[in-house]
Amino acid sequence: MPRRARARVVSVGEKLLVVGPSWVGDMVLAQSLYKLLRTRSPRAVIDVVAPRWSLPLLERMPEVRRGVELAAGHGELALGVRWTLGRRLADERYDRAIVLPRSFKSALVPFFARVPRRTGFLGEARWGLINDIRPFEPERLDQTVKRFVALGLARGETLPERIENPALEVRSASFAALDARLGLSGRGPAVSLMPGAEYGPAKQWPVDRYAELAGRLAAEGLAVWVLGSAKERALGETIAAADAAGRIRNLCGETRLEEAVDVLAASTVAVTNDSGLMHVAAAVGTHVVAIYGSSSPRFTPPMTDARTIVHLGLDCSPCFERRCPLGHLRCLNDIEVAQVLAAALAAVRAREGETRGRGLLREREADD
Numbered sequence: 001m002p003r004r005a006r007a008r009v010v011s012v013g014e015k016l017l018v019v020g021p022s023w024v025g026d027m028v029l030a031q032s033l034y035k036l037l038r039t040r041s042p043r044a045v046i047d048v049v050a051p052r053w054s055l056p057l058l059e060r061m062p063e064v065r066r067g068v069e070l071a072a073g074h075g076e077l078a079l080g081v082r083w084t085l086g087r088r089l090a091d092e093r094y095d096r097a098i099v100l101p102r103s104f105k106s107a108l109v110p111f112f113a114r115v116p117r118r119t120g121f122l123g124e125a126r127w128g129l130i131n132d133i134r135p136f137e138p139e140r141l142d143q144t145v146k147r148f149v150a151l152g153l154a155r156g157e158t159l160p161e162r163i164e165n166p167a168l169e170v171r172s173a174s175f176a177a178l179d180a181r182l183g184l185s186g187r188g189p190a191v192s193l194m195p196g197a198e199y200g201p202a203k204q205w206p207v208d209r210y211a212e213l214a215g216r217l218a219a220e221g222l223a224v225w226v227l228g229s230a231k232e233r234a235l236g237e238t239i240a241a242a243d244a245a246g247r248i249r250n251l252c253g254e255t256r257l258e259e260a261v262d263v264l265a266a267s268t269v270a271v272t273n274d275s276g277l278m279h280v281a282a283a284v285g286t287h288v289v290a291i292y293g294s295s296s297p298r299f300t301p302p303m304t305d306a307r308t309i310v311h312l313g314l315d316c317s318p319c320f321e322r323r324c325p326l327g328h329l330r331c332l333n334d335i336e337v338a339q340v341l342a343a344a345l346a347a348v349r350a351r352e353g354e355t356r357g358r359g360l361l362r363e364r365e366a367d368d
Contacts, residue, residue: 013043017094017115019106020050020058020067022074023198024257024276025300026144027054028283030100031166032303033148034063039164040152047092049085049109056258057280060168070109077105086112098151099130119151144300165303166283168261175262182254184263189348190223192264192281194272195239196232196252200322202294203273205332205340207235212337213271215242217344225267227260227277228252269347271340278302287347289340293332294319308343310335 016037021027027050037044048058049068058067070085072078086109095117097110102123110118111129119132126133134151140159141147149163179185195210197203214224224243226236230253240250255263261280264270270281271289274297281288282302290302292311296318301309317331324331 025279028279089113170265189268192267218243218247
């Protein structure tokens with residue numbers, strides 16, 4: 001069941017301004033940086049400059065005081081917008097800034113806000129905008145989360161042996177309201193499917209495979225929830241059509257991002273492409289069955305121990321392309337439904353065993 005929300009800590013220590021990333025998955029992974037900063041400086045105040053869509057996600061991170069909307073489209077320079085926001089934030093008198101993206105435009109707001117120390121990687125012509133420039137070392141920083149955490153360390157400091165995983169707040173009341181509207185609970189264990197990937201088709205396991213998987217999961221008596229944005233509504237309809245009994249629910253476009261957090265927390269297992277929702281599922285403790293195509297589970301793994309990776313590791317992968325440059329997409333097309341089904345069912349059985357074990361433990365404690 002969804003966990004109760006944790007109380008947000010109010011701090012009065014060092015004030016930090018973080019310029020956040022523009023992708024859902026990266027925004028989730030950035031929480032590992034915030035956890036590091038708050039561990040080292042428990043009274044630190046962390047504000048995050050971010051696009052509007054991500055503000056509810058930041059509200060689920062207790063380490064963050066507030067998200068600050070950057071009203072600029074993805075990839076837009078929007079110089080006037082960034083100047084206006086920076087001048088407004090100058091009144092906050094931040095002690096330092098950490099700029100996670102490597103682009104020129106991402107470094108403008110802290111510069112306009114006159115933050116005295118501005119940390120970021122060497123990137124697009126950012127000399128002066130970034131005055132604490134760190135070398136970009138892709139071989140050493142071979143994961144996105146390592147790159148974020150590295151910017152929170154002192155210059156020359158070694159990465160910690162253990163990076164704390166993201167852990168988003170889950171709100172039971174939010175799921176209850178959603179359940180009242182959509183009628184999701186009362187059907188036993190649920191498997192969430194995330195068939196989309198904003199990056200491109202080279203990250204998307206074929207929808208007909210997802211449809212077959214959904215039908216076979218439903219035949220096992222499991223509820224199946226298909227999650228995604230409104231743009232993925234058609235994918236969800238194709239998948240839902242695999243079961244005439246109505247055990248497959250197409251929720252694409254039916255839930256806001258923050259509601260998807262709570263739906264995933266209520267799920268027993270999530271089967272997903274390498275996508276933003278994969279990282280959300282990992283950050284709420286749901287077992288993740290992650291399917292990788294053109295990307296790499298080494299570079300962007302789901303940050304959880306409760307995971308099963310499905311990856312063929314072909315000679316041509318990872319290519320990190322949006323579309324298969326060879327035209328065959330074997331890295332995804334050669335992944336069989338039976339393999340993914342077995343992984344999902346094994347995770348369901350394991351979770352059910354854990355639940356029964358906790359119930360027996362509570363019964364013994366009550367008897368004692």
